[in-house]
Amino acid sequence: MSSYFNVIGTAFFVFPILAFAFTVPYLLFQYKKFGAIPLLRSAIIYSFILYCLTAYFLVILPLPSRAAVAQMTTPRYNLVPASGLIAYWRANHLSFREIDSYLKLFTSPSMREILFNVCMLFPLGVYLRYYFKCKMGKTVLFGFLMSLFFELTQLSALYGIYPRPYRLFDVTDLLDNTFGAWLGYLCTPIFCFFLPSREELDRRAYQKGQKVPFFRRVFASVIDWMALIIFYVAVESVGTEIFPVLRKMQWLKPIIMAFSVLVYFGFFQWLCKGYTAGKAFLHLRLVDRLGGRPKLWACITRYALLYGLVLPAPYYAMCFLDASSFLDDSALEFAGTAFLSALFAAVGCVFGAETVAKLLGSENEYLYGRITATKIVSTIQVPAFAAKEDDQTVKPS
Structure with a gap:
């Protein structure tokens, strides 16, 4: 034994x-x-x-x-x-x-x-x-x-x-x-x-699938970024093939990446009525407040805020904090730098608090979503047997 x-x-x-x-x-x-x-x-x-x-x-x-x-x-x-x-x-x-x-x-x-x-x-x-x-x-x-x-x-x-x-x-x-x-x-x-x-x-x-938990969004984002990297490589390859001089201009790479992000999450998502590769795979969709197709400006602004401001906010805060140590004795410059550092730190803290709330089950949209009047919803189709059970549990008021 x-x-x-x-x-x-x-x-x-x-x-x-x-x-x-x-x-x-x-x-x-x-x-x-x-x-x-x-x-x-x-x-x-x-x-x-x-x-x-x-x-x-x-x-x-x-x-x-x-x-x-x-x-x-x-x-x-x-x-x-x-x-x-x-x-x-x-x-x-x-x-x-x-x-x-x-x-x-x-x-x-x-x-x-x-x-x-x-x-x-x-x-x-x-x-x-x-x-x-x-x-x-x-x-x-x-x-x-x-x-x-x-x-x-x-x-x-x-x-x-x-x-x-x-x-x-x-x-x-x-x-x-x-x-x-x-x-x-x-x-x-x-x-x-x-x-x-x-x-x-x-x-x-299926009942739980009608909500959009944090990790479901994370997996969709991972799939999207895999698709985005492929798109970025394709854009860079085509661009350098047409204009060979771009190979020497390394400073253009961050600009091309930012352009790729806005095109993929902004234009393509608007063109596909709120879907991206990751969202379509995991049955998610970006919609406006009424549940319809989001506006083009809303798609672009939402992801410009997310990837240009919210996620790198802690990095910006550290950069301004480090910059303050190299300033002269000007109180105005120091105060301005400290204010910007605190502002970006606050943005990061708000995002962190919202993420913790998401992990605890909150269904509220992130602040950048509320600003752009957009939200991510589940498109899971509930089978008939589950829908019938749900109907039976609803009591008349």
Whole structure:
């Protein structure tokens, strides 16, 4: 048993690394489909990943040395079902007529191995029925296929890494694992009675998706900036190709970048009726106060304020603060520089406070959005089943 616990501990140690690699694709998928990241759904998904990782590690770990495997002479496979129990029965001269024989059989190492194999894919049956909504036939099939994958992994000597298999391909394990998945399917109501249904999870997700959380905006901005960099490189390449002299004018690069930002977030977004690449991918849209297409000047002003004033405000404040140390004894110049530094610091503080409020669930638009009379809204289409549930929860006033 200690070896099993060691393997499970290894899975828990590796899981954060795997979870970190999985997080960004998972967040993008959830934001694109539902527009939100429900905590309970995420806990179920990540627990399923942890379970799969643990089951896989139980199949391959502990890893022996290649030299030790090369000296093995044990069989590579067994195609006789329950051969371990049969061998134990014969070796101990057990009798069908004696109750003690059955007690010895059920406490034998072979029976413990069978119980372990049944338990290993038992959670799979629960997950497949509860979360993935699989019928019994599909659950049994997927349980068999997962078990077959494990057994073939052993038969392949861990995909050819070892000179020969160091664990037995056993048809008994295949049957036990499949039975475990089927048993998990049958017992799902016992273990999941306190959890909301999958439909309820989806309904809650779609409800949350009608709001625009902070990180959904961040992911949209990341996608937009990836597209913007491509646009900037294209503009710079075309410009230097047409006018080779521009290659020597390095001071033009910040101007070209600023021009690209205003064209992408201003003109293109207005042309696409409030959509950019990131917003379209994550079902977001920039609208005016009435929910319609924003004006061109509003798009340009909004992102000129954001990228030209709000985000670099702390940098501006530090620059003016440093500049004040190089001034002469003129009180007026010092006061003016200190005032500008404090002004930009205040802009940064307001933005920081608004961001904290967004993280805490505030739905108020940023100040630069209120100035330009624009806001970002969710365009997630709520399915009929979720819309019906919402209608039923509305009480007449």
